[in-house]
Amino acid sequence: MSVLKIKDVSKIFPNGTTAVDSFSLDVADGELVCLLGPSGSGKSTLLRMVGGFETPTSGLMTIDGEDITRVPPEKRPTGMVFQSHALWTHMNVFKNLAFGLKLRKVPADEIKRRVEGVLELVGLGGYGTRSVTQLSGGQQQRVALARSLVLEPKILLLDEPFASLDQHLRERLREEVRDIQQRLKITTLFVTHGQDEALSMADRIVVMRDGKTEQIDRPDVVYREPQTPFVAGFIGTMNLIEGVVSNGVFSKAGYATPLPVSDGPVTLAVRPESLDLSAVSQGSQGKVHRVTDYGTHGMVDLELLDGTRVKAMVPHPDLFKPGQGVTLAPKAIAAYRDGRVIHRTGVVATTAHPALVDA
Amino acid sequence: MAATIVTRKTDWTGIIFAAVLTLVIVFPLVVVGTWAFTNVWRYPSVIPQEFGLRFWNQTLARADVWSSISMSLTLAFTVTALSAAICLPAAYAFARMDFPGRNLLFFSFLAGHAFPKFGLLVAIAGIFLQLNLIGTFWGVVLIQLVGTLLFMIWIPVAAFQAVDRRMEEAARDVGASPFRVFWSITLPQAGPTIAAAILLSFVGTFYETEGAWLIGAPQVRTLPVLMISFINNQPVIQYGAVLSVLLWVPSFIALLFARKVVNSGSFARGFGG
Ligand SMILES: Nc1ncnc2c1ncn2[C@@H]1O[C@H](COP(=O)(O)OP(=O)(O)O)[C@@H](O)[C@H]1O
Numbered sequence A: 001m002s003v004l005k006i007k008d009v010s011k012i013f014p015n016g017t018t019a020v021d022s023f024s025l026d027v028a029d030g031e032l033v034c035l036l037g038p039s040g041s042g043k044s045t046l047l048r049m050v051g052g053f054e055t056p057t058s059g060l061m062t063i064d065g066e067d068i069t070r071v072p073p074e075k076r077p078t079g080m081v082f083q084s085h086a087l088w089t090h091m092n093v094f095k096n097l098a099f100g101l102k103l104r105k106v107p108a109d110e111i112k113r114r115v116e117g118v119l120e121l122v123g124l125g126g127y128g129t130r131s132v133t134q135l136s137g138g139q140q141q142r143v144a145l146a147r148s149l150v151l152e153p154k155i156l157l158l159d160e161p162f163a164s165l166d167q168h169l170r171e172r173l174r175e176e177v178r179d180i181q182q183r184l185k186i187t188t189l190f191v192t193h194g195q196d197e198a199l200s201m202a203d204r205i206v207v208m209r210d211g212k213t214e215q216i217d218r219p220d221v222v223y224r225e226p227q228t229p230f231v232a233g234f235i236g237t238m239n240l241i242e243g244v245v246s247n248g249v250f251s252k253a254g255y256a257t258p259l260p261v262s263d264g265p266v267t268l269a270v271r272p273e274s275l276d277l278s279a280v281s282q283g284s285q286g287k288v289h290r291v292t293d294y295g296t297h298g299m300v301d302l303e304l305l306d307g308t309r310v311k312a313m314v315p316h317p318d319l320f321k322p323g324q325g326v327t328l329a330p331k332a333i334a335a336y337r338d339g340r341v342i343h344r345t346g347v348v349a350t351t352a353h354p355a356l357v358d359a
Numbered sequence B: 001m002a003a004t005i006v007t008r009k010t011d012w013t014g015i016i017f018a019a020v021l022t023l024v025i026v027f028p029l030v031v032v033g034t035w036a037f038t039n040v041w042r043y044p045s046v047i048p049q050e051f052g053l054r055f056w057n058q059t060l061a062r063a064d065v066w067s068s069i070s071m072s073l074t075l076a077f078t079v080t081a082l083s084a085a086i087c088l089p090a091a092y093a094f095a096r097m098d099f100p101g102r103n104l105l106f107f108s109f110l111a112g113h114a115f116p117k118f119g120l121l122v123a124i125a126g127i128f129l130q131l132n133l134i135g136t137f138w139g140v141v142l143i144q145l146v147g148t149l150l151f152m153i154w155i156p157v158a159a160f161q162a163v164d165r166r167m168e169e170a171a172r173d174v175g176a177s178p179f180r181v182f183w184s185i186t187l188p189q190a191g192p193t194i195a196a197a198i199l200l201s202f203v204g205t206f207y208e209t210e211g212a213w214l215i216g217a218p219q220v221r222t223l224p225v226l227m228i229s230f231i232n233n234q235p236v237i238q239y240g241a242v243l244s245v246l247l248w249v250p251s252f253i254a255l256l257f258a259r260k261v262v263n264s265g266s267f268a269r270g271f272g273g
């Protein structure tokens, strides 16, 4: 029921930093959009502008068509979950959740009912009387989520809510949040710098860099068809090989492959899982440097003749030994020039979540 | 390791320090305390000939003692309440907002303590004279208010700065106005430290003498002012001694209260929701 529109929003801080630069995004009703980018790319600033904690230098933001660009946070239909949970330590869990409802003059018995319902939803039924300082990190983050949810915001905003938790807990909470979000069909903007978080949760991913959008797409599309070398390198593991094309052939050190683009410098991008290797004794294009066996598959680190490092995923790691000569046969490649994709082959269309590779 | 070596050596500095402290603080206290409970103590006896509560009865029977006690308490409450109402929001503004002239204003609040105090008092008294505030309750309130500014600005500014901004933002997020955030989140979070500042201000005002005497006397007479006049004008030592023992009571209560605040658990919990 709630649609968020961000149009040409910029934020220049008084010290001159341009944190967000002409950013536009439409978030559809019930959609979960992840803002993904390295630290300092402007994700938090953008989210804080949607929440009302920063005022855009220019641009427009609307929720369900209503202009909220200069509305103070307490009057916005948004709910924010902070990385540092920001729970009020002088109140117990119940009071943390009830505070916003009291401000809205909700009757006491309804407050009780709604708070208990939401606590149940986040898996903390019966925790109302606990002091928030007695809870574990994961429970505190659940309370913070519940505190926002109990007010039934039109837009839910989460700023790296799991960043301070350990890996295992992070994965569990990620699933819980996604479940809750889908159950409540709440329009959500989620900030993260973790690609696996974005890939596993988002309906769409916005890859940000220096306050600007690099790419907005479904997770599988971002993974399989990165539009820029930055996205290609940021999401998953990607071999980026800088070389030159002449007469339709890309070459780099001893490696060459046909590439139907005009002559000039090109960055060739190949995923490790899209790179087949063959062990050869003569005419090798590279040399195995290290082999890692992950049980289900193996990862071969190899060096091209000029020392460029390349990773390849292999089904049978025992076939390769350090020092061994190999030839390369990419199944899917993309070529970038001047920061844009100019050629792509072998893209397998699928909506399944991509298998992630440890970097 | 180092501690054992130090303790084995005779710590002359420590001994001298303790001796001086005993002489300067404890000895007068003991003498005053003894005088307060003495009925008869004539030269050359080292200890009083007769202990008793005779002078307590006499002192507490005086109307001017009771009126000065109630005057002191009323003043301390009024000044502290006014000071809190003025200084806490100001301290919050200093801690959280950036406005033109912020630093200048901040230091002007503290400037009262940068000059010799009595000189400042005399200057203020000159102004009060023109305003017909000499000898009035509100004149004393004003002068004592100036004395509390240091505690009530500096300490709360530090306390407010220590409050997590995200907590305040989270409160805005659920619908609290800036004032409500201050009242329901910032103040309780900074609570224990602020309570200490309020306590200091109360006790400091209760014992404040120069301002009260200069501006208030003789119409407005606080307990310390009365004690000084007893000591100066009465041939009976016990009146002054009894009053000074009485004057210890608030600071003892304050100490107990301070202990309670400190012991009440984590500082962050503050006053409760
Ligand atoms: N209050 C501020 N004042 C000045 N610069 C800021 C402020 N907040 C953030 N920035 C700058 O804006 C840029 C984007 O920051 P941020 O939005 O926090 O990035 P991210 O959340 O992606 O790590 C950074 O260069 C950061 O230093």
Ligand SMILES: [Mg+2]
Pocket: A043, A044, A045
């Ligand atoms: Mg951030």
